[in-house]
Amino acid sequence: MPEKITVKIKRQDGPGREPYWQTFEVPYQPNMNVISVLMEIRANPVTADGKKTTPPSWDDACLEEVCGSCSMRVNGVARQSCSALVDQLAQPIVLEPFSKFPVIRDLMIDRSSMFEALKRVKAWNPLDGTYDLGPGPRVDPETQDDMYKYAECMTCGCCLEACPQVNENSPFIGAAAIGQTYLYNQQPIGKALMDERLEAHMGPGGVGDCGNAQNCVRVCPKDIPLTTAIAALGRQLTWYSIKSFFLR
Amino acid sequence: MPKRVIVVGGGLAGLAATIRIAERGIPVDLFSVVPVKRSHSVCAQGGINAAKNLKGEGDHPDIHTNDTLFGGEFLADQPLVQGMCRDAPAIIDLLDRMGVPFNRTAEGNLDFRRFGGTLYNRTAFCGATTGQQLMYALDEQVRRFETLGLVEKYEHWEFLSLVLDNGPKTRGITAMNIWDRSIEVFKANAVILCTGGPGLVFGKSTNSTINTGAAAARAYQQGVWYANGEFIQVHPTxxxxxxxxxxxxxxxxxxxxxxxxxxxxxxxxxxxxxxxxxxxxxxxxxxxxxxxxxxxxxxxxxxxxxxxxxxxxxxxxxxxxxxxxxxxxxxxxxxxxxxxxxxxxxxxxxxxxxxxxxxxxxxPGMHYSMGGLWAGYEDKGDMIVQMTNIPGTFAAGEVDFQYHGANRLGANSLLSCIWGGLESGERSVQWIQSDTAEADSDVYGSELKRQVEFAEKIEKLDGDENAFKIHDELGEWMTNYCSVVRKNDKLDELSAKINELEERFHRINLSDTTRSANKTFGFVRALWDMIQLARPIVKGARIRDESRGAHYKDGFDLQKPESDKIGEASDHQGYRDLCAEIAEKWGANFELPEKKGDISPEFQEYMDKWVEKERRWNKTTIAEYKPGTDGPELSFRDVAMTVVPPRPRIYK
Structure with missing residues (x-):
């Protein structure tokens, strides 16, 4: 094993500032992940050529791939950096912020657009209230199992980062919000808002903008069958369009 | 200005509180250091307890209450634990209606599994990501209220302090924007702190990196009591x-x-x-x-x-x-x-x-704090559930101290977060109706000034100490001397170590003085508070000369008699006297079994010691911050016992 790990980080001092690259060397320890490498750099922020610098900023929280915070490009791949184990990565390890979101600083990005998208598709059950209204509807285990797959979406943004249709010139909503639309359209209570959700997908930016590159499903850290949701939602939308045409 | 409530923290407790307040038509400002969907509650895996008795085992909320109190070695105020356990089945129904994908039986009913400290299948679950699933369902409900204009989110904002008037009464908070380090004042008639546990005080733990305990420490340094801090759960696996x-x-x-x-x-x-x-x-x-x-x-x-x-x-x-x-x-x-x-x-x-x-x-590794901000039971007609000793400041979730006594049972934390969250929301709405007085306008300016000055002080730290090294040392010492086994001499050394770390804090070199998303600044700011919060934890452990639940002190363990020498506590006269006293104090009606006869000498001796220990130590530890000293002032409060009398905690 090498004694040192070499890491190249694409840095940016703030929103709208020019990005630049810095290289760091960190002593190797067994079982390191990208976050523990960044923590080493943070505690001793000196570049490989011996210059003192500011510690890089990044987002993290759970470190076990359930919170979706620590998304970045690791050796060019959109993923969670906590589960990126050094022993499985080619060196130098290259770390970059996601390119499809505004950079706040260094590896930190602003993903608030993804949460706005969840508002647009009304990804919720319309409850009467939080008081005691008795049990919910029964659900068979197969339906539950299918919903569970989509309910694991962490809004981490990997699917958007990998998608060629998500770019500065396109309003495409992206696979994450499509998965949640499909999930709540299946919910026994959530179905009530199905028409409103499909309406949100009519026109530019909706599910119809998917270019079928299938990158989303390849990078999803939770293995969510996003392309299945895209296809199913496409069919729901077709029926909805026909229905609304005749009702007009 | 219309009355508002501020909720700090967007985990399960914070989201539950937000939903309840918004549902009552009161606007909420919700503050969180991360997008709320990324809060630490997502890490909870196994499930949430409710005695719905869907497995035909004869389970009942009162058995759930009893298991919870027994598991926590009778250190929790009982009326509130009872309230939580009785409402648990309805909370499961609520989550079910929100769309939480709970595992199902073949017939389509909710499935339940076993968890620790009970003999019943009482835990509803979503695979092994239950916390994440509950979080996402509540997150979507909050988003719904956001679109209705009732909730305003301040994500990437860190709570710095309460704004208190001379009452003292809660008038709002100050908070720091993590993305540009600006500090602002926010007005409110009530503040609910739902800021989670202090995992980072122990260095490495099962907690997320955001669980510094800093928010609790900041409230504590402003006069909110920190209760039962010494009770730290170390998870076995x-x-x-x-x-x-x-x-x-x-x-x-x-x-x-x-x-x-x-x-x-x-x-x-x-x-x-x-x-x-x-x-x-x-x-x-x-x-x-x-x-x-x-x-x-x-x-x-x-x-x-x-x-x-x-x-x-x-x-x-x-x-x-x-x-x-x-x-x-x-x-x-x-x-x-x-x-x-x-x-x-x-x-x-x-x-x-x-x-x-x-x-x-x-x-095993550090996992959960049973202790936290005091928000307990008051034996008064006008008691307000979940409110701290500072009027208008509430606490709910892991940051409160109330539901788990000396040891939390698995799958009870998601329940206490949601129940405490909903209750605190409800009570804060009632509180602000009665809060008619206007705040002195200068309290906002003076609190803002205090926070700006503290930030400037940190900005100027240019000594030779490394903040991350100080944090590593704090974590190692806390883990070694204040977790599974505690010893008085080691706790004394640890107290001295904390003083040393505080002294070294003033010589930190802040390696980054920039403004934009400066995470090092935030860490150093929180490190101060982690050091302060270590003190009530360590001092509580040092003073408590007994073993109870998660607090095990070397040399103070009451050796339990061999299993064939264990009799019924109710056959011990001293025990019967103790129960009668407690019943009289709390107006409770405990039904003890008839005395059957004599008990073995071994058990008699054990019970004598046990009764003595209960009289001395079955009390809530209250830590009150005393500025300018090296520790809090400790006092003790009686535990409210209205449901069951305490009994020796023996699992076989």
Whole structure:
């Protein structure tokens, strides 16, 4: 094993500032992940050529791939950096912020657009209230199992980062919000808002903008069958369009 | 200005509080250091307890209450625990209606599994990512209220302090924008702190990196009482790691997982090749009734003793096996995958082995704080549930101290977060109706000035100390001397160490003075508060000369008599007297069994000591911050006992 790990980080001092690259060397320890490498750099922020610098900023929280915070490009791949184990990565390890979101600083990005998208598709059950209204509807285990797959979406943004249709010139909503639309359209209570959700997908930016590159499903850290949701939602939308045409 | 409530923290408690307040038509400002969807509640794996009795076992909310109080060694105020357990079935129904994908039975009903400290299948679950699923359902409900204009989110904002007037009464908060370090004042008629636990005070824990405990520490330094701080839960089964201890859920044992070490210390075979005859399933051996599902404090101490005291850990290291392979757990691989897939994935990704084929390697790690901001039961007609000693400041979730006594039962934390959240929301709405007085306008300006000055002080730190090194030392010392086993001499050394760390804090070199998303600045700001919060934890442990639940003090353990010498506590006259006194104090009506007769001398002696210990120590520790001293002032409050009398906590 090498004694040192070499890491190249694409840095940016703030929103709208020019990005630049810095290289760091960190002593190797067994079982390191990208976050523990960044923590080493943070505690001793000196570049490989011996210059003192500011510690890089990044987002993290759970470190076990359930919170979706620590998304970045690791050796060019959109993923969670906590589960990126050094022993499985080619060196130098290259770390970059996601390119499809505004950079706040260094590896930190602003993903608030993804949460706005969840508002647009009304990804919720319309409850009467939080008081005691008795049990919910029964659900068979197969339906539950299918919903569970989509309910694991962490809004981490990997699917958007990998998608060629998500770019500065396109309003495409992206696979994450499509998965949640499909999930709540299946919910026994959530179905009530199905028409409103499909309406949100009519026109530019909706599910119809998917270019079928299938990158989303390849990078999803939770293995969510996003392309299945895209296809199913496409069919729901077709029926909805026909229905609304005749009702007009 | 219309009345508003501020909720700080967007985990389960914060979201539940927000929903309840918004539902009542009151606007809420919700503050969180991360987008609320990324809060630490997502890490909860195994499930949420409610005695819905869908397995025909005769379970009942009162049995749930009893298990919770017994598991917490009778240190929790009972009326509130009872309220929580009675409302638990309705909370499960609410979550179900929100769309939480709970695992189902063939008929489509909710499925329930076993968890520690109970003999009933009482835990509803979504695979092994229950916390995440509950969070996402509540997150969407909050988003719905956002679109209705009732909730305003301040994500990437960090709580710095309460704004208090001279009453003192709560008038708002100050907070820092993490993205540009600006500090602002926000006005409100009530503030609910739902800011989680203090994992980072112990360095490495199962907690997320955001769980510094800083918010609680800041409120504590402004006069909010910190209660039962010494009760820290060390979870029996995380995977040790360089950056964090990754939790392996208790549900693994609920689904048949078994803890063991080889009988032969020098065993060389791979674990899967070792037959049962050469394995020591030590929990099953010592606790035939509860087996691997003894409460967490008991399991943790047994693992600790096997490794640290007996030196029987695997390969001489602090590691034991947790075996949930189909052969040992008695469940087929596909069923296990459906119920526990979430934890298996974590183990596969971070350890590289498949738990369905190879036993997992685990060791106890800091997990949860039973103690926290005091928001307890007041024996008064006008008592306000979840409110702290500072009027208008509420606490709910792990940051409060109320529901778990000296040891929390697994799958009770998600419940206490949601119940406490909803209650605090409801009570804050009632509180602001009666809050008619106007604040003196200068309280906002002076609090803002205090925070700006503190930030400037940190900005100017240019000494020779490394903040991350100080934090590492704090964590190592707290873990070594204030977790599984405590000793008075070591706690004294630890107190001195904390003073040293505080002194070194003033000589930190802040390696980054920029403004834009400066994470180092935020860490150093929080490190001050972590050091302050360590003190009530350590001092509480030092003063409490007994063992109770998660607090185990060397030399102060009441040796339990052998199982065949254990009789009925109710046959001991001193015990009957104690129960009568408690009943009179709280106006309770305890029904003790008739006295059957004499008891063995061993049990008599044990009970004599036990009654004496209860009289002295069955009390809530209250830590009050005293500026300019090296520790809080401690006092004790009686625990409200209205449901059941305490009894010796013996699991077999």
């Amino acid at each position: 995380p995977i040790p790691g360089a950056d964090k201890l990754r939790l392996i859920s208790e549900s693994v044992r609920g689904e048949g997982g078994r803890i063991w070490v080889p009988k032969n210390k020098d065993e060389k075979r791979a674990p899967q090749d070792i037959p049962d005859s050469d394995r020591d399933y030590f929990l099953e051996r010592k606790y035939p009734r509860y087996g691997n599902l003894v409460p967490r404090d008991v399991a943790t101490r047994e693992i600790f003793n096997i490794c640290v005291v007996d030196g029987r850990g695997i390969g001489g290291k602090n590691i034991v096996y947790l075996d949930v392979t189909p052969e040992r757990s008695g469940q087929p691989a596909d069923v296990l995958e459906r119920k526990l897939g979430g934890v298996f994935e974590i183990y596969r990704k971070f350890k590289g082995d498949d738990p369905l084929k190879v036993p997992m390697q685990i060791f």
